[in-house]
Amino acid sequence: MSDITVDEFAAQAKAFLDANASLKTEAKAFVWGEGPDDAALFEEVDREKEKVELGRAKAWRAQRYDAGFAWITGPEKLGGRGLTRLHERAYNELEARYDVPDQGFFGIGLGMVAPTIQDHATPEAAAEVLPKMYRGDIVGCQLFSEPGAGSDLASLQTRAERDGDEWIITGQKVWTSGAHYSDIGEVICRTDPTMPKHRGLTGFVVDMHAPGVEVRPLRQMTGGANFNEVFFNEARVPDTHRLGDVNDGWRVALTTLMNERASIGGGVGGGGFTRLREMVSHFGLSDDPMIRQDLADLYIRGRILDYTNKRAMAKLAAGQLPGPEMSGGKLFLTENMRRTCDLVAKVLGPRLVADTGEWGTYSWAGYVLGMPAMAIAGGSDQVLRNIMGERVLGLPKEPGIDTVSPFKDLPVGTQRQGS
Numbered sequence: 001m002s003d004i005t006v007d008e009f010a011a012q013a014k015a016f017l018d019a020n021a022s023l024k025t026e027a028k029a030f031v032w033g034e035g036p037d038d039a040a041l042f043e044e045v046d047r048e049k050e051k052v053e054l055g056r057a058k059a060w061r062a063q064r065y066d067a068g069f070a071w072i073t074g075p076e077k078l079g080g081r082g083l084t085r086l087h088e089r090a091y092n093e094l095e096a097r098y099d100v101p102d103q104g105f106f107g108i109g110l111g112m113v114a115p116t117i118q119d120h121a122t123p124e125a126a127a128e129v130l131p132k133m134y135r136g137d138i139v140g141c142q143l144f145s146e147p148g149a150g151s152d153l154a155s156l157q158t159r160a161e162r163d164g165d166e167w168i169i170t171g172q173k174v175w176t177s178g179a180h181y182s183d184i185g186e187v188i189c190r191t192d193p194t195m196p197k198h199r200g201l202t203g204f205v206v207d208m209h210a211p212g213v214e215v216r217p218l219r220q221m222t223g224g225a226n227f228n229e230v231f232f233n234e235a236r237v238p239d240t241h242r243l244g245d246v247n248d249g250w251r252v253a254l255t256t257l258m259n260e261r262a263s264i265g266g267g268v269g270g271g272g273f274t275r276l277r278e279m280v281s282h283f284g285l286s287d288d289p290m291i292r293q294d295l296a297d298l299y300i301r302g303r304i305l306d307y308t309n310k311r312a313m314a315k316l317a318a319g320q321l322p323g324p325e326m327s328g329g330k331l332f333l334t335e336n337m338r339r340t341c342d343l344v345a346k347v348l349g350p351r352l353v354a355d356t357g358e359w360g361t362y363s364w365a366g367y368v369l370g371m372p373a374m375a376i377a378g379g380s381d382q383v384l385r386n387i388m389g390e391r392v393l394g395l396p397k398e399p400g401i402d403t404v405s406p407f408k409d410l411p412v413g414t415q416r417q418g419s
């Protein structure tokens with residue numbers, strides 16, 4: 001590992017950013033009515049525009065990678081920089097001050113799939129895939145959920161059957177964010193239905209452009225189509241692209257899920273607290289005691305969430321596993337967003353549902369309609385409460401979860417029909 005200090009590294013990163021990007025102008029004070037007023041959580045994106053934005057995002061990532069700033073903690077032998085999470089954090093904090101192409105396209109691939117590949121793939125597959133992912137040459141997606149398996153992921157039914165040096169995958173995944181622009185996916189399949197449901201699963205890295213992989217977009221109530229159904233019709237995957245041991249896919253999935261909670265961010269969204277405060281002021285409600293109370297509550301809760309996230313990040317940076325901060329932080333985030341929706345609805349009234357063309361009003365509809373998805377993605381509120389109950393409060397596990405019978409005998413998914 002290189003022994004460059006965080007300060008020396010940050011100076012290098014600043015020189016790179018100064019030479020290749022401009023500082024954000026939005027450090028200016030927020031002014032009601034100026035600039036874009038978008039607040040949507042899952043915005044409607046024109047596919048052509050999305051392609052252009054993806055191209056810009058990839059070009060920026062490649063530039064970062066070639067300069068040594070895109071895989072800061074990665075092993076040097078694979079093209080990473082071999083530095084610590086503190087170096088990585090220093091870069092991210094610096095980059096946040098510059099106007100660079102949106103890197104959201106890589107959130108799932110680099111935040112969840114790549115760390116799983118690093119932990120569980122064969123050395124050949126890791127060497128083949130990871131540098132391309134971090135350089136932005138390829139994008140990854142997460143193929144876990146199915147029509148009959150979401151919170152209860154271990155009930156998934158997509159099959160993988162061995163055929164010599166390959167596996168043949170058949171089944172359906174759903175809610176796959178970004179599958180339509182992804183090149184690879186982490187898929188969890190059932191490889192032995194005679195074992196209990198958490199066993200008999202295996203993970204793979206699948207080529208999204210392979211024959212037998214079909215991606216169909218799903219339209220959401222916000223108007224956007226960010227996620228998809230993915231059908232596997234005898235798609236072939238080489239055994240070298242297996243993640244972990246055969247029938248040990250639950251462990252692989254847990255690695256990804258732990259990173260998922262870590263990668264869902266904080267804040268109230270929709271432009272932040274200042275925008276809410278200015279909206280209240282614009283509509284002459286700054287002296288309304290109930291509205292003031294709501295605003296103060298949101299401000300305090302925003303700070304609590306911020307500190308909770310910082311605590312979790314500090315633990316990660318110190319090489320420890322975060323404890324309840326991840327589940328608790330995600331729960332707190334969605335509750336803050338729900339309270340933001342309530343406040344916005346109180347202040348805007350009918351302007352929230354009728355587009356009058358007035359700046360900063362109807363644009364909140366995309367936030368309010370997108371919010372419920374945030375309370376589901378990355379572990380629903382109810383499931384996270386179960387986790388907090390069991391792991392933090394030490395309450396007994398939920399009754400009725402069968403971890404012993406062969407999966408094929410359980411009345412779940414389409415198997416329920418036979419019961």
Ligand SMILES: Cc1cc2nc3c(=O)[nH]c(=O)nc-3n(C[C@H](O)[C@H](O)[C@H](O)COP(=O)(O)OP(=O)(O)OC[C@H]3O[C@@H](n4cnc5c(N)ncnc54)[C@H](O)[C@@H]3O)c2cc1C
Pocket residue numbers: 108141142143144145146147148149150151152174175176177178227373374376377378379380381382383386398
């Ligand atoms: C924005 C978004 C992006 C997503 N992206 C992806 C993706 O990229 N890849 C992917 O694989 N999946 C993705 N998902 C799917 C997501 O993981 C699932 O929606 C989630 O796991 C819930 O599963 P489900 O939709 O089948 O709901 P269900 O599990 O059927 O839950 C339905 C309701 O029952 C409640 N419930 C379920 N079990 C319990 C319990 N034990 N106790 C109490 N209440 C319970 C839930 O809280 C929920 O309210 C995404 C979802 C969203 C909203």
